[in-house]
Amino acid sequence: xxxxxxxxxxxxxxxxxxxxxxxxxxxxxxxxxxxxxxxxxxxxxxxxxxxxxxxxxxxxxxxxxxxxxxxxxxxxxxxxxxxxxxxxxxxxxxxxxxxxxxxxxxxxxxxxxxxxxxxxxxxxxxxxxxxxxxxxxxxxxxxxxxxxxxxxxxxxxxxxx
Amino acid sequence: xxxxxxxxxxxxxxxxxxxxxxxxxxxxxxxxxxxxxxxxxxxxxxxxxxxxxxxxxxxxxxxxxxxxxxxxxxxxxxxxxxxxxxxxxxxxxxxxxxxxxxxxxxxxxxxxxxxxxxxxxxxxxxxxxxxxxxxxxxxxxxxxxxxxxxxxxxxxxxxxxxxxxxxxxxxxxxxxxxxxxxxxxxxxxxxxxxxxxxxxxxxxxxxxxxxxxxxxxxxxxxxxxxxxxxxxxxxxxxxxxxxxxxxxxxxxxxxxxxxxxxxxxxxxxxxxxxxxxxxxxxxxxxxxxxxxxxxxxxxxxxxxxxxxxxxxxxxxxxxxxxxxxxxxxxxxxxxxxxxxxxxxxxxxxxxxxxxxxxxxxxxxxxxxxxxxxxxxxxxxxxxxxxxxxxxxxxxxxxxxxxxxxxxxxxxxxxxxxxxxxxxxxxxxxxxxxxxxxxxxxxxxxxxxxxxxxxxxxxxxxxxxxxxxxxxxxxxxxxxxxxxxxxxxxxxxxxxxxxx
Numbered sequence: 001x002x003x004x005x006x007x008x009x010x011x012x013x014x015x016x017x018x019x020x021x022x023x024x025x026x027x028x029x030x031x032x033x034x035x036x037x038x039x040x041x042x043x044x045x046x047x048x049x050x051x052x053x054x055x056x057x058x059x060x061x062x063x064x065x066x067x068x069x070x071x072x073x074x075x076x077x078x079x080x081x082x083x084x085x086x087x088x089x090x091x092x093x094x095x096x097x098x099x100x101x102x103x104x105x106x107x108x109x110x111x112x113x114x115x116x117x118x119x120x121x122x123x124x125x126x127x128x129x130x131x132x133x134x135x136x137x138x139x140x141x142x143x144x145x146x147x148x149x150x151x152x153x154x155x156x157x158x159x160x161x
Numbered sequence: 162x163x164x165x166x167x168x169x170x171x172x173x174x175x176x177x178x179x180x181x182x183x184x185x186x187x188x189x190x191x192x193x194x195x196x197x198x199x200x201x202x203x204x205x206x207x208x209x210x211x212x213x214x215x216x217x218x219x220x221x222x223x224x225x226x227x228x229x230x231x232x233x234x235x236x237x238x239x240x241x242x243x244x245x246x247x248x249x250x251x252x253x254x255x256x257x258x259x260x261x262x263x264x265x266x267x268x269x270x271x272x273x274x275x276x277x278x279x280x281x282x283x284x285x286x287x288x289x290x291x292x293x294x295x296x297x298x299x300x301x302x303x304x305x306x307x308x309x310x311x312x313x314x315x316x317x318x319x320x321x322x323x324x325x326x327x328x329x330x331x332x333x334x335x336x337x338x339x340x341x342x343x344x345x346x347x348x349x350x351x352x353x354x355x356x357x358x359x360x361x362x363x364x365x366x367x368x369x370x371x372x373x374x375x376x377x378x379x380x381x382x383x384x385x386x387x388x389x390x391x392x393x394x395x396x397x398x399x400x401x402x403x404x405x406x407x408x409x410x411x412x413x414x415x416x417x418x419x420x421x422x423x424x425x426x427x428x429x430x431x432x433x434x435x436x437x438x439x440x441x442x443x444x445x446x447x448x449x450x451x452x453x454x455x456x457x458x459x460x461x462x463x464x465x466x467x468x469x470x471x472x473x474x475x476x477x478x479x480x481x482x483x484x485x486x487x488x489x490x491x492x493x494x495x496x497x498x499x500x501x502x503x504x505x506x507x508x509x510x511x512x513x514x515x516x517x518x519x520x521x522x523x524x525x526x527x528x529x530x531x532x533x534x535x536x537x538x539x540x541x542x543x544x545x546x547x548x549x550x551x552x553x554x555x556x557x558x559x560x561x562x563x564x565x566x567x568x569x570x571x572x573x574x575x576x577x578x579x580x581x582x583x584x585x586x587x588x589x590x591x592x593x594x595x596x597x598x599x600x601x602x603x604x605x606x607x608x609x610x611x612x613x614x615x616x617x618x619x620x621x622x623x624x625x626x627x628x629x630x631x632x633x634x635x636x637x638x639x640x641x642x643x644x645x646x647x648x649x650x651x652x653x654x655x656x657x658x659x660x
Contacts, residue, residue, distance in 0.1 A: 016591065017591070020591065024332065024335075027336075027339060030354075031339065031342070031354070034353060034354050034356075035353070038346075038351050038353065039349075039351065045613055045616030045617040045619075045620070045621045046612065046613045046616050046617075046621075047349065048346040048348065048349050048351050048353060051342065051609045052342055052353060052354075055335060055338050055339055055342065058331075058335050058338075059335050059339070062328065062331055062332045062335055065328040065331075065332075066328060066329075066332060069326075069328060075591065075592070076325075076591075076592045078590060078591070079386055080386075081385040081386055081590065082384070082385050082386070082387065082388060083385070085381075085384035085385055085387060086381050086384060086385050086586065088384075089377075089380060089381055089384055089558070090381075090579070090583070092558075093377075093562075093575075093578075093579040093582065094579075096562060096575065097572055097575045097576060097579065100566065100570055100572065100575060101572040106563075106566060109566075110559045110562060110563065110566075113555070113558055113559060113562060114555040114556070114558070114559050115555070117380065117384075117551070117554055117555035117558050118551040118552060118554075118555040119551075120384045120551075121384055121387060121550050121551035121554055121555070122387065122551060123551040123552075129551075129552075129555075132552070133555070133559075136556070136559070137559060140559070140560075140563065144211070144563070144567065148212070148214075148215055149215060150211060150214060150215065150567045151567070152563070152566060152567055152570075153566065153570045
């Protein structure tokens with residue numbers, strides 16, 4: 001089984017692949033550790049602690065499989081990625097969670113996510129985007145909260161409506 | 162015949178004015194969301210779940226039928242006009258359809274896709290209506306060990322047999338199975354993998370997982386590699402209508418595509434990629450002008466689109482009769498059932514025939530509505546495609562998070578959504594398939610409880626799995642399907658990029 005198409009450069013050890021294998025092994029360890037605190041109460045058949053162990057064994061085997069692929073450099077080729085864009089969106093999600101957590105309401109929370117995502121995709125007009133975001137999320141809030149009676153978290157802005 | 166009576170009853174449910182309206186809203190919203198680049202039918206259903214929260218089960222399932230088919234039509238429009246298939250099943254369409262659009266034949270490409278989907282969807286729904294009662298009769302005799310074995314087949318075919326790499330497919334499946342363990346064990350009431358966090362006791366919501374993996378993961382992935390690709394929208398030039406020649410070249414591929422799509426979709430064989438690619442290669446072989454393939458051959462749009470739609474109706478067969486989702490989209494449909502505490506399967510056919518047959522009848526109606534709506538509204542869909550990318554993805558994320566905020570506005574749930582987004586991004590970046598995670602999460606707990614029930618009945622004797630001939634056969638199939646890709650490398654040459 002030679003790895004055919006990728007050519008010579010794919011022969012290198014893939015560090016990210018090794019990290020994936022380690023993460024899978026760690027997940028398997030967590031499953032086994034967690035299953036130890038379950039009590040076996042079933043007289044016949046299978047208790048709740050069996051399946052986690054079975055899945056952990058599967059994850060362990062797959063960790064080895066992924067490790068072999070990574071050491072052989074068998075992973076598909078990846079293009080370069082722009083970490084700034086990813087972090088911007090993640091920052092937006094963190095903002096959204098914080099605003100919801102502190103009772104800032106739906107409109108502010110999703111507007112924050114809108115503006116950061118738009119910036120991650122290369123927009124630099126933060127003021128314009130903020131205005132668009134506020135109008136759009138307000139309309140969404142009114143449609144879903146009032147019209148469809150879906151309860152969305154209310155903050156200072158929602159109480160004004 | 163019994164089926165006719167049941168179907169007629171279903172039609173009576175579906176043509177009630179309110180239900181017609183739900184179907185119309187469903188196909189409209191489904192197409193509108195499905196047309197957005199990067200959004201496949203699974204995500205369309207996941208994103209639109211909140212819209213149906215407040216409806217009664219009947220209306221909501223009918224709207225679902227519309228959303229499902231609408232999302233598929235929308236996806237083909239995107240594939241033809243900007244060559245970014247929202248799902249791997251649209252890749253063949255993108256191959257030929259986009260070339261046709263570039264050559265100024267976008268109209269006929271859209272028309273053959275729409276009419277082909279209608280023909281295939283209608284034939285396949287008839288197949289669904291006639292196959293289902295028969296399968297239900299068969300399925301009522303299934304014991305828990307047989308169900309467990311059947312789920313093993315689905316696990317293997319969805320993750321290992323037909324993907325790019327069985328190792329990566331199985332890894333995805335096991336991540337899903339792990340997520341399925343989280344929460345209170347239903348048989349003993351003990352908490353697994355909850356780490357003392359009360360929100361985790363209820364387990365992982367399928368919609369949270371799907372929206373995180375598909376919507377957030379896709380947005381992060383597209384943002385990270387924005388500098389690599391330039392999407393170009395092909396304007397629809399010239400006539401929308403197909404010429405006589407186009408009709409002549411399309412009708413046979415439609416029917417052949419249906420013949421590939423429906424049976425393969427109805428078998429638990431994982432997704433619509435295989436029938437679409439089979440249809441594509443068949444049409445290429447049979448075509449009078451094979452040299453046109455790769456440059457915009459109408460057969461290459463007509464066949465795969467029909468196959469895609471027929472297989473979508475096909476996956477409803479195991480879903481409705483056995484409760485077995487075999488694609489990410491089917492898993493989302495199952496989540497839709499579960500929000501009303503309904504479990505598809507033989508029992509649902511017996512207990513709520515109005516729901517099941519109303520849904521099947523609505524599929525016919527949704528198909529007709531789409532045929533009537535899709536072509537005249539093509540201008541509107543093209544405008545949706547022209548939304549600038551930053552606003553498009555920002556809007557998608559607002560809607561994606563709104564679903565979770567509406568269902569459970571807690572910091573833990575939203576953090577889980579964000580974490581699944583990161584997982585989806587990493588899986589895309591390292592080329593792990595996404596659908597097995599969703600199928601693993603939703604089927605894992607069901608498979609476990611069936612296995613435990615089987616073992617409890619047999620007083621703990623695992624041989625019960627091999628003593629039932631049905632279960633022994635199915636486990637044998639699962640084993641072969643698991644080993645085959647390792648033995649025959651090159652069986653899975655279909656590159657699946659997932660929706």
